[in-house]
Amino acid sequence: MHFIPPVEALKSQLDTLSDSAKKGFIRLSTSCQVNHLMGWLNAQSEYPRFYWQSREAGAVEYATLGAVKAFDSLAALQADLARLADLGGEQPDYFGGMAFDTSTVGWEHFPGCHFLLPRIELRRQQTGATLSLNLRFDDRCPEAEIVQARACLAALKEERPLPCLLPHVYQREDRPAQKEWAASVAQVTHPDHLSHTPKVVLSRETCLTTPETPSPWALLARWQAGAADCFHFGVQLTPHEAFIGCPPERLYTREGRHLMTEALAGTTRRGRDAQQDQALADELLADKKNSLENQCVYQQLLTQLEPLSSHVQMGEAHTVKLRSVQHIRRLIHAELHQNVTDQRLLAVLPPTPAVGGVPRESALAFIRQHERHRRGWYAGVLGRISHTSSDLSVAIRCAHIGPETIRLYAGAGIVAGSQPDEEWHELDAKIADIMSLLGMG
Numbered sequence: 346m347h348f349i350p351p352v353e354a355l356k357s358q359l360d361t362l363s364d365s366a367k368k369g370f371i372r373l374s375t376s377c378q379v380n381h382l383m384g385w386l387n388a389q390s391e392y393p394r395f396y397w398q399s400r401e402a403g404a405v406e407y408a409t410l411g412a413v414k415a416f417d418s419l420a421a422l423q424a425d426l427a428r429l430a431d432l433g434g435e436q437p438d439y440f441g442g443m444a445f446d447t448s449t450v451g452w453e454h455f456p457g458c459h460f461l462l463p464r465i466e467l468r469r470q471q472t473g474a475t476l477s478l479n480l481r482f483d484d485r486c487p488e489a490e491i492v493q494a495r496a497c498l499a500a501l502k503e504e505r506p507l508p509c510l511l512p513h514v515y516q517r518e519d520r521p522a523q524k525e526w527a528a529s530v531a532q533v534t535h536p537d538h539l540s541h542t543p544k545v546v547l548s549r550e551t552c553l554t555t556p557e558t559p560s561p562w563a564l565l566a567r568w569q570a571g572a573a574d575c576f577h578f579g580v581q582l583t584p585h586e587a588f589i590g591c592p593p594e595r596l597y598t599r600e601g602r603h604l605m606t607e608a609l610a611g612t613t614r615r616g617r618d619a620q621q622d623q624a625l626a627d628e629l630l631a632d633k634k635n636s637l638e639n640q641c642v643y644q645q646l647l648t649q650l651e652p653l654s655s656h657v658q659m660g661e662a663h664t665v666k667l668r669s670v671q672h673i674r675r676l677i678h679a680e681l682h683q684n685v686t687d688q689r690l691l692a693v694l695p696p697t698p699a700v701g702g703v704p705r706e707s708a709l710a711f712i713r714q715h716e717r718h719r720r721g722w723y724a725g726v727l728g729r730i731s732h733t734s735s736d737l738s739v740a741i742r743c744a745h746i747g748p749e750t751i752r753l754y755a756g757a758g759i760v761a762g763s764q765p766d767e768e769w770h771e772l773d774a775k776i777a778d779i780m781s782l783l784g785m786g
């Protein structure tokens with residue numbers, strides 16, 4: 346059989362598209378060969394770029410390029426989801442994220458909320474890879490849509506190997522520094538403060554400065570390789586900045602009306618050997634302070650899910666073992682009421698007390714008043730949404746990469762019994778993986 350390169354195959358599908366097919370949303374697809382999705386993304390010239398992989402072993406990988414449509418509000422996104430659902434046919438995936446606190450100033454070039462329907466989507470699952478072109482005809486001139494799609498195909502580049510991670514010398518600055526951190530922890534753990542606000546998740550920005558930062562895709566590829574049981578994401582909305590991460594925490598996954606979420610909070614280190622590791626896990630599950638951190642999260646999730654769903658069920662507390670830390674986790678399942686949309690879930694659930702605190706408003710008030718760095722998309726939401734299913738992570742264990750600076754973020758839940766120095770070390774444990782990749786371990 347004569348082999349047609351994937352881009353040529355899509356071009357010819359586009360050229361032969363009949364007028365009657367030019368309705369609503371359509372996706373043209375062809376199978377393709379790809380070695381590394383990030384090598385493909387890194388070779389492109391177009392923006393925005395997006396990489397997403399869910400947490401389960403062997404989960405589908407998505408790499409997307411360009412945007413057919415983008416949304417800066419949940420209301421606009423939900424309206425578009427509803428519109429395509431009404432038209433019927435294949436329902437596309439939208440990718441994007443939200444800031445931690447949309448009522449404060451976030452990162453430049455990262456809107457409070459941004460989701461997009463990609464123009465090009467490269468997908469890889471166990472059965473192989475597919476290159477797709479997304480088109481919309483329901484809300485625009487069909488000729489203009491075809492011209493734009495053709496231009497995007499014409500700009501596609503061949504995959505190239507990712508550049509090596511070269512050793513850089515970084516200057517490190519923590520914001521807050523350890524002394525200011527200790528003062529904030531003391532304020533939060535003061536009995537008067539605890540009496541009305543039992544948990545505040547305080548965070549730190551670690552700025553690593555160097556004349557030239559590494560390729561975010563090369564860095565993410567290496568990070569991902571050592572981050573099993575984590576989500577993997579990369580976002581590049583503009584050429585000079587990227588946000589990447591390997592978060593272990595799920596905000597929620599929805600399959601139709603079935604919702605899965607979790608309380609992931611409470612942390613200890615990994616042991617030297619299996620025996621010590623198990624001893625640390627047992628200690629973690631029995632520890633009062635860490636149990637309280639987790640309890641604050643699940644209690645609020647259960648309360649919030651109550652009016653939105655039926656059959657809310659929570660599993661036993663167990664530990665999740667990551668490369669440098671282990672956490673307490675409780676899984677939660679629920680059946681959503683018929684009218685509950687992703688817009689509603691995203692308006693209600695985040696920021697969870699795993700990254701904010703309880704009660705939410707007073708914890709946020711403390712954070713707004715005392716944290717000097719901007720959280721931006723750190724501790725926000727990141728993932729995939731479609732009419733049929735959605736999958737969203739909590740954007741922790743992440744890095745913002747600019748031309749001369751890498752910003753690493755870590756937070757720790759401060760509750761009764763939190764000690765400033767121990768919590769500071771917990772922050773370091775949470776950035777240990779990426780620090781060692783950068784040669785700063």
Ligand SMILES: C=C(O[C@@H]1C=C(C(=O)O)C=C[C@H]1O)C(=O)O
Pocket residue numbers: 546594609610611612638672699700741742754755756757758759775
């Ligand atoms: C806030 C972060 O992590 C959260 C805080 C944890 C804790 O304090 O024990 C554990 C997991 C997450 O709920 C982070 O990694 O930045």
Ligand SMILES: [Mg+2]
Pocket residue numbers: 610611612638757758771
């Ligand atoms: Mg903790």
